Amino acid sequence: MPKWTVAGVQMDCALGDTGANRNALVAKLRGAAAAGARLAVFPECVLSGYGFESRAHALAAAEPVPGPSTDFVAAACRELGVWAVFGLLEAAPDGKLYNACALVGPNGLEASYRKLHLPCLGADRFTDPGDRPLAVHDLGGLKVGMNICFDGSFPESARILTLLGADLVVLPTNWATNARKMAELVSAARAWENHIYYLAVNRVGTESGFTYLGLSSAADYMGNVLHFAPECADATFLIEVDPEAARQKRVVTCAGTYEIDRVNWRRPELYGPLVANPGQFTGHFNK
Secondary structure, three states: OOOEEEEEEEOOOOOOOHHHHHHHHHHHHHHHHHOOOOEEEOOOOOOOOOOOOOHHHHHOOOEOOOOHHHHHHHHHHHHHOOEEEEEEEEEOOOOOEEEEEEEEEOOEEEEEEEOOOOOOOHHHHOOOOOOOOOOEEEOOOOEEEEOOHHHHHOHHHHHHHHHOOOOEEEEEOOOEHHHHHHHHHHHHHHHHHHOOEEEEEOOEEEEOOEEEEEOOEEEOOOOOEEEEOOEOOOEEEEEEEOHHHHHOOOEEEEOOOEEEOOOOOOOHHHOOHHHHOOOOOOOOOOO
């Protein structure tokens, strides 16, 4: 099974300027493709920006999925023969607003994802919680699952995608400077505990009083950090993903003496409290 070259594209964006942001995204996509990437992953809300002060302000920068931006990026993907994952604000037909990401490729929109876990930050104060089951998408040999930012704080999200067959979980994110610990730990932790590749792609720049950290990262199926992007600077980096290695969950150090399987040796019959405790989530922080 062939390996995949995947790019993480750490970049800034302009609040509310979707046209300029998608032009910048496609320029970066061309650069990643020229470097050999077959899939490029961009930050959370890279088409819209994140630091909105009201639902109306955020809605003004939102668009449908599929829509103008997914069509625009898909045209570039078709020309280049690549796939892209990028964040945007989705204006749904029923009037709801989602923090979303889209997966597009040579054949157009492949899938979209709506952020499940909403912190009291930026646009997420005004978006609706994601309402779709987690899913994995086969790009023709590479199986990819999507989360967004705060979703990475919940190990259940990556574990479900692993159980659905993901080789790689991608996490478009907007981590400001006070999220440094998340940037330092999440890729290695989620990759190691699920025996998958994990790619977290953060933004940079200053917006609405917050400075975004950069420090995008990738880890392999053994939890080895493959790359840390620089702090507070644009960067495109490449990693090699071996789907076959990610699917071999049993790690044999010494046959019959030292073997580990962190996925198939679970004891789900004992995990009832995971779903029995409903928590205290109440939806919007502000409307």
